[in-house]
Amino acid sequence: MSAKIEVIKNKILSENWFVLRNFTYDLTTKDGTTLRHRREVYDRGNGATILLYNREKNSIILTRQFRIATWVNGNENGMLIEACAGLLDNDSPEECIRKEAIEETGYAVGKVEKLYEMYMSPGGVTELIHFFAAEYDEGLRANAGGGVEDEDIDVIEIPFPQAWAMIKTGQIRDGKTVMLMQHALIEGWLSLT
Template structure:
């Protein structure tokens, strides 16, 4: 009889297969780099020592896509992103609202604060979409992703905090224009793609058909 791949929870590799041998801080600046040496028991039973770096950028991160269902529009922003400048010559990519949590701050409270600071928006509701790790092989920070709702009332100033180097341009887009960003590959920030696709799955009737796109 042919065998099938293991898919049950019992087949998940357990933490007991990994022993942490040493940890040391290799770098501390705006980010920290921790060097960790581990002993991994491989699937064939042999032991292997490996060293990995874990990069942390302060605390965990929150991100939110503000949407106005009644008017079929949403908010994105542009702000300076140095890695995108260096790698893609695209210093101001479109993205959702995002930021780091402050000491002792909960994810929902941090999301509401970031929306007000950066987008000038008071969230009417917040819906938690998922907790994600953008690059789990090296980045230690978790990102909690939210859909937020807002309405057409005038927004506060927003724009971020000047003392943190933020100069954020907030842009309101129709659902149709936002969907076109996905089709053309113009939205390249991973958390923004996840949140927009989640919105499209939750409210497919509010988006134009993608057939033939």
């Protein structure tokens, strides 16, 4: 069943970094009742993320960088450990994640596997993230990584059991990263021992 929606107002509030809109709309429910909602929607484009993993070493490559939104919401130093990710801009999801992997981590990945697509914060953000995974080894290392221009990214190789423990201690709190790690565990690519 699809919702019946009538947009009453679609006002741009900001186009500073991405687009923030204020919507007023009428939503007709399944019993025929009409509800008026006012919501702000942040359109930042779609993105892609990738888990780089090594079965032999039972390890993963993650990044650490400053994320202002986490700092605003109580992350004392604003640093977040997460899987490599980026916005699609005008690239396909696979092109994007290959570019991001080499820029952020320094690894020129070979075969990538598309896992799924997810809305991460559908209550107010339009972004759809494409999830990928790829195996890495030192032979794929093209450079030191660390990002480009206005990025300051640390590249960290972590044994999978240690990374898993970091979820429990709150050192890893990024949703997409946890989902990718869970996927790797379920698929048997990596283990907790």
